[in-house]
Amino acid sequence: MRLSRRPDLPRSIVARSHRTKSLWLVGLVAILALLLMLSVTVGTREVAWTDIFAALSGKVDDIGQAAVAVRIPRTALALMAGAALGLAGAVMQGVTRNPLADPGILGVNMGASLAVVVGVAWFDIASADAYIWTAVLGAGCSAVFVYTIGSLGRGGATPLKLALAGAATSVAFSSMVIAVVLPRADIAGGIRSWQIGGVGGATFDRILPVLPFLAVGFAISLLSARKLNSLALGDELAAGLGERVAVARAAAALGAILLCGATTAICGPIGFLGLVVPHLCRLLVGVDHRWLLPFSMIGGACLLLAADVVGRIVARPAELDVGIVTALIGAPFFIWIVRRQRVREL
Amino acid sequence: MTSLTLNAIIEGRQRRGRRHFRLVGLMLVLVLAIFALTLSVGQSITPPGDVLRVLLGENVPGATFTVGQLRLPRAVLAVLAGLSFGLGGVAFQIMLRNPLASPDIIGISSGASAAAVFAIILLGMKGPMVSVFAVVAGLGVALLVYGLSSRNGVAGTRLILVGIGVSAMLESVIAYILSQAPAWSLQEAMRWLTGSVNGAQIGQALPLVLALVVFGGLLLSRSRDLEALRLGDDTAAALGVRVNATRIMIIIGAVGIIASATAITGPIAFVAFLSGPIAARIVGNNRSLLIPSALIGALLVLAGDYAGQFLLPGRYPVGVVTGALGAPYLIYLIVRVNRTGGSL
Numbered sequence: 001m002r003l004s005r006r007p008d009l010p011r012s013i014v015a016r017s018h019r020t021k022s023l024w025l026v027g028l029v030a031i032l033a034l035l036l037m038l039s040v041t042v043g044t045r046e047v048a049w050t051d052i053f054a055a056l057s058g059k060v061d062d063i064g065q066a067a068v069a070v071r072i073p074r075t076a077l078a079l080m081a082g083a084a085l086g087l088a089g090a091v092m093q094g095v096t097r098n099p100l101a102d103p104g105i106l107g108v109n110m111g112a113s114l115a116v117v118v119g120v121a122w123f124d125i126a127s128a129d130a131y132i133w134t135a136v137l138g139a140g141c142s143a144v145f146v147y148t149i150g151s152l153g154r155g156g157a158t159p160l161k162l163a164l165a166g167a168a169t170s171v172a173f174s175s176m177v178i179a180v181v182l183p184r185a186d187i188a189g190g191i192r193s194w195q196i197g198g199v200g201g202a203t204f205d206r207i208l209p210v211l212p213f214l215a216v217g218f219a220i221s222l223l224s225a226r227k228l229n230s231l232a233l234g235d236e237l238a239a240g241l242g243e244r245v246a247v248a249r250a251a252a253a254l255g256a257i258l259l260c261g262a263t264t265a266i267c268g269p270i271g272f273l274g275l276v277v278p279h280l281c282r283l284l285v286g287v288d289h290r291w292l293l294p295f296s297m298i299g300g301a302c303l304l305l306a307a308d309v310v311g312r313i314v315a316r317p318a319e320l321d322v323g324i325v326t327a328l329i330g331a332p333f334f335i336w337i338v339r340r341q342r343v344r345e346l
Numbered sequence: 347m348t349s350l351t352l353n354a355i356i357e358g359r360q361r362r363g364r365r366h367f368r369l370v371g372l373m374l375v376l377v378l379a380i381f382a383l384t385l386s387v388g389q390s391i392t393p394p395g396d397v398l399r400v401l402l403g404e405n406v407p408g409a410t411f412t413v414g415q416l417r418l419p420r421a422v423l424a425v426l427a428g429l430s431f432g433l434g435g436v437a438f439q440i441m442l443r444n445p446l447a448s449p450d451i452i453g454i455s456s457g458a459s460a461a462a463v464f465a466i467i468l469l470g471m472k473g474p475m476v477s478v479f480a481v482v483a484g485l486g487v488a489l490l491v492y493g494l495s496s497r498n499g500v501a502g503t504r505l506i507l508v509g510i511g512v513s514a515m516l517e518s519v520i521a522y523i524l525s526q527a528p529a530w531s532l533q534e535a536m537r538w539l540t541g542s543v544n545g546a547q548i549g550q551a552l553p554l555v556l557a558l559v560v561f562g563g564l565l566l567s568r569s570r571d572l573e574a575l576r577l578g579d580d581t582a583a584a585l586g587v588r589v590n591a592t593r594i595m596i597i598i599g600a601v602g603i604i605a606s607a608t609a610i611t612g613p614i615a616f617v618a619f620l621s622g623p624i625a626a627r628i629v630g631n632n633r634s635l636l637i638p639s640a641l642i643g644a645l646l647v648l649a650g651d652y653a654g655q656f657l658l659p660g661r662y663p664v665g666v667v668t669g670a671l672g673a674p675y676l677i678y679l680i681v682r683v684n685r686t687g688g689s690l
Contacts, residue, residue: 100507149677149680149681150680152680152681159507160503160506160507161680163507163510164446164506164510164676164680165677165680167451167510167676168673168676168677168680169673169677171615171616171669171672171673171676172669172670172673172674174540174669175540175615175665175666175669175670175673176670178536178540178662178666179658179660179662179666179670182536182660182661182662182666183659183660183661196518196521271514272514315522315525315526318525318526320522320525321521321525323518323521324518324521324522324525327514327515327517327518328515328518328519328522330514331511331512331514331515331518332511332515334507334510334511334514335494335507335508335511335512338495338504338507338508338511339494339495339504339508
């Protein structure tokens with residue numbers, strides 16, 4: 001008699017864990033909504049609530065309303081960039097099975113930066129579409145490059161080798177960005193935006209062209225959740241389960257690269273977000289990518305919005321680029337992961 | 347052991363010793379040659395005779411300003427900074443037995459750079475105080491990285507990864523401070539981000555010379571113990587080296603020298619990392635690498651600065667040149683270690 005009840009047990013556990021995860025999801029969305037509101041209301045200039053509502057409904061009559069009107073596209077950009085980077089980080093950690101994978105650490109964002117700078121300086125690219133294609137191409141090339149170097153030889157892509165290859169590539173690319181930009185007085189003013197990422201100065205005109213890229217990237221990445229779950233078991237086991245390992249890995253990586261490249265094309269390189277967010281989300285929902293990926297998206301958006309708001313508050317009347325804030329939050333986190341995990345020896 | 351073999355060993359050792367000194371002498375000559383080249387050949391060519399007369403204090407119309415005010419301080423600073431980075435870098439690499447554990451990879455250079463830029467821009471400090479500030483901060487960062495990476499002993503891998511994290515954070519601190527600067531000058535920013543000897547003044551050389559004498563002397567006086575550390579802590583202890591005391595001395599010396607140089611030229615990318623391995627490749631591993639590595643550092647900075655100024659299209663700070671040079675080498679190192687499977 002008792003035996004007959006036992007099949008119910010796992011199902012109830014599963015149901016309960018689903019309930020907890022759903023609760024977390026609701027909570028996270030609530031936080032996101034709160035941060036969206038903060039991002040529109042908080043800034044260098046104090047704006048009255050009436051002006052904020054007026055601006056949200058499209059009026060730009062006085063300076064307060066105009067200030068809020070500038071914050072709206074900025075908030076939208078932070079939302080999308082954060083979601084893209086959080087998701088890209090989760091996918092990269094899944095694809096490489098490496099806890100230190102992150103678009104910033106792996107030099108992917110710097111690669112996109114370099115590609116855009118080279119395109120602007122030497123090939124006179126000007127249209128928004130060309131920008132994004134160039135950035136995606138740069139991101140893809142540097143991702144393949146870093147991963148190839150990091151995974152040469154015995155032991156495959158260990159965290160140390162990947163991080164070192166990424167760091168070296170980042171420094172080299174960063175040097176090259178300077179080398180390309182420095183003699184060009186006409187674009188040298190923009191050198192900062194290619195070294196440090198930020199979401200300031202966003203307009204809907206600039207955001208619009210990346211939307212298709214982001215949409216495709218989001219779709220590919222989210223659809224690869226099940227494949228990433230198989231890959232997490234190890235290549236042999238995944239192949240045994242009928243997964244075409246190389247194809248699955250390439251598809252997921254393509255999604256992540258689209259997301260990073262498109263984001264870097266408008267924001268510049270923003271580091272560490274893709275590292276921090278998936279780790280935090282894993283604490284909440286565990287390692288199942290079907291939950292982890294959407295959570296990383298929302299979590300990434302939350303973190304980037306929060307970092308942007310903080311950057312506006314701490315350095316008044318100036319603003320702190322969001323790339324600086326994420327590095328300040330993310331680097332200690334990186335160290336924490338290194339200390340906590342028994343990182344495989346080289 | 348027969349006296350014949352003994353003689354052969356002695357003779358071999360002497361031969362290697364002579365070779366070592368020949369190679370070090372060659373490096374010294376090269377440094378002097380490039381030094382002389384930077385003094386006499388630039389946008390315009392000054393005859394060597396005029397250069398010599400300027401150096402002796404004579405007033406040569408046309409040459410006194412170019413050589414005495416522009417080229418000489420720049421070349422002197424390049425040599426001093428190169429010596430400092432080369433010496434400090436190799437000391438760390440030998441002590442931690444890992445070429446990746448150089449001060450510019452594990453965050454000590456960026457710590458000193460962040461402190462210097464903080465002192466100059468936010469506290470309005472000038473001159474030697476900046477160097478002192480940078481040295482203290484560099485020591486603090488070294489302590490932090492060391493402390494954060496020790497858990498059941500310091501594992502090399504963890505130390506390097508923690509260092510990468512720390513330097514990423516410090517670099518964003520530098521970027522933040524630069525963004526607070528009243529006028530965001532690209533030249534200044536370049537100095538603190540990648541290192542440069544632009545706008546050098548001869549007065550800046552004094553703290554560097556002092557640091558080289560004090561901290562460099564400390565390192566050189568410990569060079570025998572440092573050699574013993576290369577064999578491993580246990581073996582070194584068995585040979586009578588007080589491991590912990592030596593290590594503390596070396597950290598103080600190396601950080602002091604690196605931070606003093608960084609306070610003036612900024613963290614010239616990868617010089618500390620490159621000098622030691624290049625020197626080892628040239629003179630072999632039999633003798634102390636401290637002096638060869640210092641000379642290679644001076645060569646790298648001098649040549650890099652010269653190339654950045656005159657050989658490339660456009661004028662680049664030396665850090666951009668060494669940065670573009672050092673990164674491929676780091677990648678090569680990663681690739682090579684995979685093939686040999688040994689430790690880095």
